[in-house]
Amino acid sequence: MTSLTFPDCAIPISNRVHWIGAFDPLLRSFDLILKTANGTTYNAYLVRGQQGVAIIDTVKEEFAEEFFKRLESVANYDEITLIVLNHLEPDHTGALPELLKRAPQAYLYISHQAQSMLKGLLKLDEKQLQFKPVTTGDHVDLGDCTLEFFHTPYLHWPDTQCTYLREEKLLFSGDVFGCHFCDARLFNDLVGDFRFSFDYYYAHIMRPFKKYVLDALTLLEPLALDLIAPTHGPVLRDQPRRYLQHYRTLSTPRKEVVDKTLLIFYISAYGNTARMAHAIYQGASTVTGLRVSIFDLQGGEVEPFVDLIEEADGIVLGTPTINGDAVKPIWDLLSSLAVVNLKGKVGAAFGSYGWTGEAVNMIESRLRGLKLRVPVPGLRIKLIPTEEELATCQTFGQQLAETMTQKQAVRELDFSQI
Amino acid sequence: MSKAQLTFSDIDVTVTVPAGVRVIEISEKVGSGIVYGCREGDCGTCLMQVLEGWNNLSSPSVLEDKILRELMAGKHYRLACQAQVLGDVVVKPA
Structure with missing residues (x-):
């Protein structure tokens, strides 16, 4: 009163x-x-x-x-x-x-x-x-x-x-x-x-x-x-x-970095999604003109991550699939992003799964819903990634980085390919 | 079935599509910066600029036209969730 x-x-x-x-x-x-x-x-x-x-x-x-x-x-x-x-x-x-x-x-x-x-x-x-x-x-x-x-x-x-x-x-x-x-x-x-x-x-x-x-x-x-x-x-x-x-x-943007920035956030139950995350990090880091960072969601608070995402050019989210869904820390991060403008940023999703693997598609849909563009299809790997699969993760990271730095060549696609 | 070339100039991607598809059906899949809100022609979020081939898109419906007027959009702007590709066009986010 x-x-x-x-x-x-x-x-x-x-x-x-x-x-x-x-x-x-x-x-x-x-x-x-x-x-x-x-x-x-x-x-x-x-x-x-x-x-x-x-x-x-x-x-x-x-x-x-x-x-x-x-x-x-x-x-x-x-x-x-x-x-x-x-x-x-x-x-x-x-x-x-x-x-x-x-x-x-x-x-x-x-x-x-x-x-x-x-x-x-x-x-x-x-x-x-x-x-x-x-x-x-x-x-x-x-x-x-x-x-x-x-x-x-x-x-x-x-x-x-x-x-x-x-x-x-x-x-x-x-x-x-x-x-x-x-x-x-x-x-x-x-x-x-x-x-x-x-x-x-x-x-x-x-x-x-x-x-x-x-x-x-x-x-x-x-x-x-x-x-x-x-x-x-x-x-x-x-x-x-x-x-x-x-x-x-x-x-006024606080950004001091001249390069574009890509943030990789992941969470991992048995270390498989973490392995994918680090391979994607390696792949993306091979491209010049892009500053890439990697964060384990288990080791951070959501709020500073929201501040980072606001000024980043792209985000990649890695989550395992548990009980047919992405895990809560990923959803918590995504649901905290309503206070920042995400329009036009690049988004991507990846994750290891044991059985059904729905999480990656769910995260991609949410990223689109938040008005990010998702130029590279999500990457799912069943359980433990092999060396070959880790190489695929590196390529995925590199593709994303090239898209963001506009180093990707002009593409011509047919309707059947997309 | 007749085909058309739909180019997203913001990402330098050209897709050969069957005539009649809506831009929304393609743009998200290839990662163009055109973003969507309601997806039914009411909110105006997916406003796009048509750089080439203006006449190769379906005519705006009365409802789309109303939203375009409310947005004070110029002549070569359309809603990506509504416009159907009938011939070659080049588009980009507004």
């Missing part, structure tokens, strides 16, 4: 803008994947222009009444001319259906990629919805002020965008620069220490989309900024630019 009193009216954050969101101090787990030690906030905002009122995002459905109460403290529903949805996830659109009932005249401004999601959320026919898809360069006039839109996809959904109120140098950033931190004092210079929450949020929500973060920063950095108003956590009015710089630091 919290000892602070949460105000139940709208909170002014600038001349034209009020915070009309909701406090959720008791939340302890968000979206199943994040711990929220002191809850969160769902931030929504109201912008009053001379020619109308704009609502920027809404709140989670169960907090709708709190949101409407705050909204009603500063505006009437018939004044609302438009609603901007920077991100359509239900924690920001939960109150939208009711808001549309109360302000049916309002026009929705969403990104192009949000269109199908909007229909999925509201379950309404296109003709029943008044919406305008917008992108970078588009703006909407509120009389004495203007809302400008910035296309910032994948932060952290395909639909995400940012909205800028130039007259107040205020950026409505959506989930970007947000965090799960609930403090009634709302502003970053007044609330408790939220540095951990800010970095934790980035690590779980934005980290898989670092490339898109950097693209978005390139768009947002030139803006004059007095205030950043995200959809979760404190409103950033003290040194807002510091948060852009921090995002840039967090999103």
